[in-house]
Structures are given as C-alpha cells and as structure tokens.
Amino acid sequence: xxxxxxxxxPLSVPEGAIASLNCTYSDRVSQSFFWYRQYSGKSPELIMSxxxxxxxxxxxxxxxxxxxxxxxSLLIRDSQPSDSATYLCAVFNAGNNRKxxxxxGTSLAVNP
Amino acid sequence: ETGVTQSPTHLIKxxxxxxxxxxxxxxxxxxxxxYQQALGQGPQFIFQYYRxxxxxxxxxxxxxxxLQFPNYSSELNVNALELDDSALYLCASNLxxxxxxxxxxxxxxxTVL
Numbered sequence: 234x235x236x237x238x239x240x241x242x243p244l245s246v247p248e249g250a251i252a253s254l255n256c257t258y259s260d261r262v263s264q265s266f267f268w269y270r271q272y273s274g275k276s277p278e279l280i281m282s283x284x285x286x287x288x289x290x291x292x293x294x295x296x297x298x299x300x301x302x303x304x305x306s307l308l309i310r311d312s313q314p315s316d317s318a319t320y321l322c323a324v325f326n327a328g329n330n331r332k333x334x335x336x337x338g339t340s341l342a343v344n345p
Numbered sequence: 346e347t348g349v350t351q352s353p354t355h356l357i358k359x360x361x362x363x364x365x366x367x368x369x370x371x372x373x374x375x376x377x378x379x380y381q382q383a384l385g386q387g388p389q390f391i392f393q394y395y396r397x398x399x400x401x402x403x404x405x406x407x408x409x410x411x412l413q414f415p416n417y418s419s420e421l422n423v424n425a426l427e428l429d430d431s432a433l434y435l436c437a438s439n440l441x442x443x444x445x446x447x448x449x450x451x452x453x454x455x456t457v458l
Contacts, residue, residue, distance in 0.1 A: 265444075265445055266445075267445045267446065275451070275452075276433075276435055276449035276450060276451050276452045277388065277435070277447075277449050278449070279446055279447065279448070282445070282446055321387055321388070323445055324445075325444070325445030327443045331401065331442055331443065332390065332401065333378075333390070333445040333447070335387040335388050335389075335390075336387055337386060337387040338387050
C-alpha cells in the first residue's frame with residue numbers, strides 16, 4: 234500500500250460544477266495535510282493546508298479531513314477552466330520521521 | 346519579499362557528466378528541500394537542509410549531494426549522470442522543520458542524453 238494514494242484521473246468536470254479530489258494516507262500519526270496545485274510544466278503551489286478534523290474553506294476551495302478514516306479531500310466549487318491542473322496531496326508527520334509524503338496527483342480538466 | 350529562485354531553468358547533459366543546480370531560498374527561510382519529479386509522477390524527496398546541515402534524505406544514491414550556505418541558499422550536485430536522472434528538479438524553502446508548507450522555485454529541467 235502506498236503511503237499517500239490519489240486517483241490519477243483525469244477527472245473531467247464541466248465549468249461551474251463542483252470538483253471533488255480525494256486522498257487517503259496510511260500513517261495514522263500523520264498530523265498535517267496539504268493540497269498543492271501544479272500546472273503543466275510548472276512547480277507545485279500550496280493552495281490549502283488542514284490540521285484538524287472537519288472542513289476548512291478558502292474562497293472556492295474546501296479541504297475536508299477525517300483522521301479516523303485517514304482521508305482528506307479537496308472540493309473546488311464553481312470550477313473554472315483555469316483550475317485545470319494536477320492536484321497533489323501531501324501528508325506531514327512532525328514526529329521522528331518529519332517527512333512530507335506526496336501522492337502522485339490527480340489531473341483535473343475543467344471543460345468550458 | 347523575494348521568492349525561491351532556481352538556476353539554470355533548463356539544461357542538457359550527457360551520460361556520465363556532472364551537474365550543479367542552484368537555489369536561493371525565500372527571504373527569512375532557513376530550510377531548503379530538493380525534489381526530483383519525473384514526468385507524470387509526484388515529487389520525490391531527495392534531501393533537506395536546515396541551517397547548513399543535511400536533515401533527512403530520501404532514497405537517492407550518494408552521487409546526489411548537496412550543500413547549504415550561510416545565506417541559506419543551496420546547491421544540488423549530481424555526479425555520473427544517468428539517463429533516468431532526466432527530470433524536473435524542484436527546490437522548496439520554508440521556515441523550520443515542522444511544517445509541510447513549502448514554497449517552490451520554478452524548477453530546473455534536466456535532460457540527460
């Protein structure tokens with residue numbers, strides 16, 4: 234089992250719809266969770282971080298964390314073509330390990 | 346505030362050669378991490394430097410080495426280049442060790458022929 238798993242996609246949604254991106258992780262002591270957006274040929278950019286169970290909203294983005302199920306998701310409301318990118322989930326353990334573990338990313342295409 | 350800058354942005358080398366990639370961290374950041382990202386893959390952690398000392402290393406051979414300087418800028422050196430070293434090399438900086446909030450440079454795309 235990979236430490237951080239994401240569906241590779243591509244996930245295709247029409248403009249204006251809600252895009253739902255999912256991520257599961259295997260290490261129960263993971264403490265903080267991040268979503269990075271990466272446009273083709275560019276470097277990753279942090280768009281959301283979440284540290285406790287529940288929802289965290291920032292504009293059109295909502296991150297959801299469920300530590301019991303070891304699951305973190307990213308919802309993008311009113312999807313725009315400019316949201317088309319690869320979304321990387323990253324999980325951090327601040328214990329002895331202190332490593333940021335990355336998923337392979339989900340490719341999102343928002344169709345006009 | 347100056348962001349993370351990397352150089353060169355693109356370079357082509359041949360098998361067996363050596364390469365040095367450079368990174369200037371964001372102002373105020375004392376921690377630099379290096380990642381390798383092959384096409385269609387997530388970033389693979391190479392190593393991290395904190396206050397000029399290596400603090401954590403991924404599953405990369407010793408021919409991948411690095412340095413961090415007193416101004417917190419950093420270098421990644423790769424010796425005896427192999428074709429599989431062709432990738433986007435990403436530098437990320439942050440403040441301290443206990444965070445996953447990284448700020449990336451634009452990357453250096455290395456092609457090994």
